[in-house]
Amino acid sequence: DAGVIQSPRHEVTEMGQEVTLRCKPISGHDYLFWYRQTMMRGLELLIYFNNNVPIDDSGMPEDRFSAKMPNASFSTLKIQPSEPRDSAVYFCASSLLPGLDGTGELFFGEGSRLTVL
């Protein structure tokens, strides 16, 4: 498997614009997580899905953020409108329930670096 695939790798946009980040999890994984990483706040869990259903979105900072998982192989994180404080690296990660493959490991994508000017 190619691993977790995220796009774009880098995004530079202007304040007020809509940003859409994309993620393809590892095939067969039933959990998908979106994290945000900044120097100030470290790794923050934004939302996670189980079998395409959002389970916990309490980490989503505000209504400007939304995430969807229309099928098992695709998820999006959308920011509308974007603000400079949204600048961060956004990671998508997927995992398989511990015991099914025995690892419980979280597999990360390479991240999407977002800069909002």
Add this chain to the structure above:
Amino acid sequence: AQTVTQSQPEMSVQEAETVTLSCTYDTSESDYYLFWYKQPPSRQMILVIRQEAYKQQNATENRFSVNFQKAAKSFSLKISDSQLGDAAMYFCAWTSNTGNQFYFGTGTSLTVIP
């Protein structure tokens, strides 16, 4: 609530020497998994080592080993024969046996001195 604490924001080690990174966690669960992830400047998060809480034997992966003290809720990472490529941010992480929550520490930045 589960928490993961890394009390060392920065550490340094001489090349070929040994360094230990500390991690403590808090949970009321008895069955869980612990991980150390490495994040080099490329920012890719890479699994270094994992430990199942029900196993008493400490996990080992080549030059990396852990000291897992379940009663003390401590999970330290030892890197032996440190190499320049070990320089990175290291994150300690916890997940339950349901795998539906991962808690990360704030990270330890490791510098390897030639």
